[in-house]
Amino acid sequence: MRLALWQGTSPASDLEAGLTAAETALAAAAAMGAAALVLPEVWLPGYNQDGIPGKALAPDSAPMRRLARAAAAAGCALVVGYAERDGTRVFNSAVCFGPDGAVLANYRKIQLYGPRERAIYTPGDAYVTFPLAGKTAALLICYDVEFAPHVKALADRGVTVILNPTANMAPFTHVVRHTVPAMAANHGLSIVYANYCGAxxxxxxxxxxxxxxxxxxxxxxxxxxxxxxxxxxxxxxPARLSTQSADLRLLP
Known part of the structure; x- marks a missing residue:
């Protein structure tokens, strides 16, 4: 299974720039035979933008339909983080469009980070798993993957690949250096962790x-x-997979 991610600078509320960057990266990933491409957290409109509620998108909005068409044209699945509008609520979400453009999953971030996210977004309350290129995949978003119980819960559901948009900022370099590889090893699954760069x-x-x-x-x-x-x-x-889940002793 070949997977890809795009690390880029924020579109900074320029919707056309964000969509074009996604399409360009998707075409390149597909040309290299990737089964899926992952973009960063809240790629649309950009993670640290003002007025997020007014810029949030419905899952069936024109920009999202454009990304679905791009996935179908490329024959490559696409995971993109976005601010999702659902009635009066806004979620920090990630959608996965399949290689035919159909929605395979729409996930809402469970672990909102810091007072800003908690002021803007409603937390999600469910895991989402789905088939991808013959594997069982799931979505998490940024802070979610730093919580071992969430990763374990997905592993227990048969997930072998986590696709994870993120917006990891300074000074939290330990997450990309140590936390993500450790979570992958401890739970016997692969993680695609797509972050921003720049400011x-x-x-x-x-x-x-x-x-x-x-x-x-x-x-x-x-x-x-x-x-x-x-x-x-x-x-x-199998000889290298962690057996922690099976071996765990819970103390009273």
Missing amino acids: EGDLAYVGGSLIAGPHGEVLAQAGDHPALLIADIPPRD
Whole structure:
């Protein structure tokens, strides 16, 4: 299974720029044989933008339909983070369009980070799993993947690939260096962690987007500039898989 991610600078509320960047990266990933491309968190309209509620998109809005058409034209699944409007509520969401353009999953971030996110968004309350290129995949968003119970819950559901848009900012470099590979190793699954680079308002993103294999191996990792990463996910080796879930002793 070949997977890809795009690490870029925020579209900064320029909807056309965000859509065009997604289409360009998607075409390149498809040309390299990727089954899916992952973009950063709230790529539309940009993570650290003012007035997010007024810029939030419905899942069936014209920009989302355009991305669905792009996925179908490329024959490559696309995961994009976006601010989702649902009536009076706004969610920090990620949608996965399949290689035929159909919606495979729409996930709402469970672990909102900090007072700003909690002021803007309603937290999600459900996991979402779906088939992707013969594997069982799931979506998490940024802070979600730092919580072992969420990763374990997905692994227990048979998930072997987590596609994870993020907006990881300074000084949290430990997440891209250590946390994500450790979560992959401890739960025997692969993680595609697509971050921003550069600055957006008062945030400086750490870059470091990565694709981690099921034994914690870093298959590809970006620096602090825009990058398209593509990696082949290796098969899981039963002899190397963690047995923590089976071996855990719960104390009274």
